[in-house]
Amino acid sequence: MEFPVISMKLLEEESPGHDEMARLAQACQEWGCFQLIDHGVPTETMDSIAESLKAFFKLPLEEKVKETGNEEGVRKPVYDNKGVSLLSTHKMGYNKNGVAVFRLHGQCDEPPEEPKPEGWVQQIILPCSPVVGSPEINWPTKPDGLQENIENYVKETQRVGEKILRCLAVNVGLKPDAFVDAFGGRDLATMMMIMNCMPAVPLGAAALTAPRHRDITGLSVLLVVDGCQGFQVFKDGQWWSVPWMNRHTLVVNSGDLMQVISNGRYKSVVHRAVNWGDTMRISVNSIYNPNKFAKIGPVAELIDEDHPRLYGEGRHADFLEAVRTKPITCFQYFSSLNC
Ligand SMILES: O=C(O)CCC(=O)C(=O)O
Ligand SMILES: [Fe+2]
Numbered sequence: 526m527e528f529p530v531i532s533m534k535l536l537e538e539e540s541p542g543h544d545e546m547a548r549l550a551q552a553c554q555e556w557g558c559f560q561l562i563d564h565g566v567p568t569e570t571m572d573s574i575a576e577s578l579k580a581f582f583k584l585p586l587e588e589k590v591k592e593t594g595n596e597e598g599v600r601k602p603v604y605d606n607k608g609v610s611l612l613s614t615h616k617m618g619y620n621k622n623g624v625a626v627f628r629l630h631g632q633c634d635e636p637p638e639e640p641k642p643e644g645w646v647q648q649i650i651l652p653c654s655p656v657v658g659s660p661e662i663n664w665p666t667k668p669d670g671l672q673e674n675i676e677n678y679v680k681e682t683q684r685v686g687e688k689i690l691r692c693l694a695v696n697v698g699l700k701p702d703a704f705v706d707a708f709g710g711r712d713l714a715t716m717m718m719i720m721n722c723m724p725a726v727p728l729g730a731a732a733l734t735a736p737r738h739r740d741i742t743g744l745s746v747l748l749v750v751d752g753c754q755g756f757q758v759f760k761d762g763q764w765w766s767v768p769w770m771n772r773h774t775l776v777v778n779s780g781d782l783m784q785v786i787s788n789g790r791y792k793s794v795v796h797r798a799v800n801w802g803d804t805m806r807i808s809v810n811s812i813y814n815p816n817k818f819a820k821i822g823p824v825a826e827l828i829d830e831d832h833p834r835l836y837g838e839g840r841h842a843d844f845l846e847a848v849r850t851k852p853i854t855c856f857q858y859f860s861s862l863n864c
Contacts, residue, residue, distance in 0.1 A: 528768055529556055531777075533685065534563035536692050549689075550696040557794030558758045558778040560770060561689075561746075566681040568773050573674040575750040575772075578807050580668040582647060582722040588667065589647070649720040653679045679716045679811060682746045682775075686813030687711060689777055690744060697790050699826055707786040708743055709819030709841075717742060717812040723755075723800040735798035740780030741848060741855050742812045747776040750807040759795040781855035782815065785836045788823035793855075817842040822859070837862025 529552035535545035552559040581589070649665065653675065664672040690708075691701040705711050721735065737759065749756060752772035757764045767776055781793040800806040815821055822838030836859035847858050 528765060529559040530770070530774075531559045531561055532563040533561055533565060533688060536688070546692060546696060549692055553693065553696070553779065553791055556758060556760060557792045558776065558796065560767060561685070561775040561777050562770070564685050564775055566678070566685065566773075566775070570674075570677050570681055571748060571773055573670070574678040574809060575748075575807070577668055577671040577674045578649075578720055578722070578750065578809065581649070581665060581671060582805060582807060584667060589665075647722045649718075651675070651718045651720075653716045653718045675718060675720075678809070679718055682811035683714065683716050683813065685746055685775070685777075686716075686744050686811065687714075689746075690813065693779075693783075693787070693791060697787065697827060699824060703824050703826070704783075704786060707819075707821070707824050708782075708813070708815040713816040713819070715814045715816050717810075717814050719810040719812065721798070721806075721808045721810070723798070723806040723808075725803050725805050726800055737795055737797045739793040739795055739855075740778065740812065741782070742780040742814045743782045744813040745776075745778050745780060746811045746813070747778070748809045748811075749776070750809065751804075755799040755801065755806060756808075757797050757799060759797075764797070780812070782821060782841075785821055785855065785859050786824055788827040788832055789835045790827060790832075815841045817845070822862075836860055 529548065531549050531552060532545060536549065538545075549559070651664075687705055690704040694701055694703040694705075702711075705714070708714055723735075747756065750772070752769060752774070754766055754769055756767045756776055758767075758778070759765075778794050778796060779791045783791045784793045798806075798808065817840070819841045820838050821841050821844065823834055823836055828834045836856070839859060839862045844855070844858055847853060848855065
């Protein structure tokens with residue numbers, strides 16, 4: 526079985542003679558995840574953000590903490606005793622010991638995980654759009670050009686995310702904008718930028734630095750800097766690694782909110798990240814997310830006799846608050862709401 530690879534150029538051509546839309550539908554149903562090529566993000570834009578992040582993460586810890594203004598941190602272990610990562614809504618994921626404060630993850634107790642989650646990850650978390658250029662974002666000032674390089678990249682990945690959402694909508698018989706609208710409309714979408722750095726590990730070792738989880742978000746567009754591998758999805762009872770292609774390939778996966786708005790047609794995929802490498806592993810996750818006021822729930826046209834409503838409707842901000850304060854999954858939350 527081969528990990529699916531989708532060409533965005535072919536999706537855009539929409540000409541007869543290729544069946545990229547059908548291949549996309551199949552990838553989403555079978556894997557919930559695919560590699561994306563021909564996406565049109567300029568290689569210089571990808572290389573620039575990669576270089577900036579390498580330079581940032583190589584800064585001494587005190588500098589990183591200073592740059593991101595997160596001296597407080599959250600003094601909790603990165604994972605709870607079930608290996609479920611704990612919440613951080615901080616824009617930056619360090620505590621004073623240099624241990625990452627992992628952001629809120631989808632709770633996920635299965636499958637059993639070996640090796641047990643350990644190691645650490647350092648993160649920059651920035652809600653980037655529609656507030657690109659916003660003074661409210663407390664941008665790190667080092668290295669030079671970091672902000673500009675992230676902003677350039679986020680514009681590109683927002684375009685990619687939108688295009689994929691349109692195709693996903695058409696593939697289930699909806700008008701192209703249906704999912705973008707379900708997330709509150711294109712002008713209000715939030716691009717959550719999550720930039721992860723995982724440490725090098727000794728030869729023969731592996732650090733499981735993002736434990737199994739589902740993204741509690743919309744659609745993730747992932748770049749692994751230098752193409753270090755280590756992104757894995759769980760399918761048919763086993764972990765599958767994304768195969769190496771080249772350093773400009775993106776990996777797209779659907780999150781919990783895709784499952785909710787599509788009334789279960791697109792499943793949120795369980796995944797994790799491992800570093801086997803002797804260099805640090807940096808990944809950039811551009812997440813197409815609703816704005817906080819958007820009312821999230823299944824698109825009406827996807828509810829019918831054959832597909833009864835699986836979830837109720839709720840404001841994105843209320844959902845985030847619920848999962849922040851209670852041990853509850855996205856699906857438990859949305860199924861508990863009145864329909
Ligand atoms: O670093 C990776 O490969 C994946 C990270 C991830 O799953 C996430 O940011 O949600
Ligand atoms: Fe993830």
